Amino acid sequence: MTIDGVAASGKSSVASGVARALGIPYVSSGLLYRAATQLGREAGVRLGDAAALLTHLRARPLRLEALPEGNRVWQGERDLTDELHSSQVDAGVSVVAALPEVRAWVDDQLRALPAPFVAEGRDMGTNVFPQARAKFYLTASARVRAERRSQERPEDVDAVEAALIERDRRDAGQSAPAPDAHVIDTGPLTLEGVIETILQVLPTPTA
Numbered sequence: 001m002t003i004d005g006v007a008a009s010g011k012s013s014v015a016s017g018v019a020r021a022l023g024i025p026y027v028s029s030g031l032l033y034r035a036a037t038q039l040g041r042e043a044g045v046r047l048g049d050a051a052a053l054l055t056h057l058r059a060r061p062l063r064l065e066a067l068p069e070g071n072r073v074w075q076g077e078r079d080l081t082d083e084l085h086s087s088q089v090d091a092g093v094s095v096v097a098a099l100p101e102v103r104a105w106v107d108d109q110l111r112a113l114p115a116p117f118v119a120e121g122r123d124m125g126t127n128v129f130p131q132a133r134a135k136f137y138l139t140a141s142a143r144v145r146a147e148r149r150s151q152e153r154p155e156d157v158d159a160v161e162a163a164l165i166e167r168d169r170r171d172a173g174q175s176a177p178a179p180d181a182h183v184i185d186t187g188p189l190t191l192e193g194v195i196e197t198i199l200q201v202l203p204t205p206t207a
């Protein structure tokens with residue numbers, strides 16, 4: 001199944017809760033885009049230069065570890081995860097995610113994972129796993145999302161809201177809900193409420 005949605009709509013927290021209830025892993029595609037951005041920044045590669053970025057990424061492959069409480073990204077023995085949620089990565093990631101070569105690099109890694117799992121991101125239900133048995137799309141107002149995310153960033157809520165709106169605009173090309181997705185406004189719901197809503201609409205597995 002797939003959970004897509006706009007920035008800070010609750011995708012990874014909800015995917016983690018749903019996956020735990022189902023006893024399967026979840027995978028966070030955004031972490032791979034974030035890792036590509038962080039590694040490009042670190043190497044001094046211009047983020048719009050797909051060829052240079054891909055050469056760099058292919059030289060030292062990444063491993064996405066689908067832990068139930070939170071995915072982690074490794075490069076060899078180095079755990080990159082804690083570096084990937086900075087405002088600097090937030091600011092550069094949409095440029096990297098717009099590159100078709102990087103999208104193919106992410107998609108190949110996701111499609112190689114053993115099913116079943118919950119996949120979360122922007123285009124999981126539309127592009128990467130169009131055959132998924134259930135699809136969800138999370139939204140909430142920019143203000144609500146900024147209030148949540150500002151708990152996790154040093155910037156104030158107005159700065160976080162402006163950055164989220166800008167990132168939504170840049171990511172719009174790959175962020176439309178699948179026509180068969182259940183759209184959930186998480187604004188009036190608690191995290192547990194969103195997870196419960198999804199579990200209730202999931203089709204029961206056939207024997």
Ligand SMILES: Nc1ncnc2c1ncn2[C@@H]1O[C@H](COP(=O)(O)OP(=O)(O)O)[C@@H](O)[C@H]1O
Nearest residue numbers: 007008009010011012013148186189190191194
């Ligand atoms: N329905 C909700 N009500 C309150 N807080 C939520 C809800 N959904 C998510 N959150 C919180 O919002 C923040 C952003 O969620 P996250 O899962 O990181 O979103 P995304 O993966 O879409 O960026 C987290 O701190 C999370 O606990």
Ligand SMILES: Nc1ccn([C@H]2C[C@H](O)[C@@H](COP(=O)(O)OP(=O)(O)O)O2)c(=O)n1
Nearest residue numbers: 007008029030031033093097121122123171
């Ligand atoms: N399937 C995906 C997942 C993420 N992206 C891009 C768009 C986002 O700005 C970044 C980071 O995504 P991530 O889901 O980690 O971050 P947010 O929840 O949006 O804060 O990657 C994408 O283009 N396609």
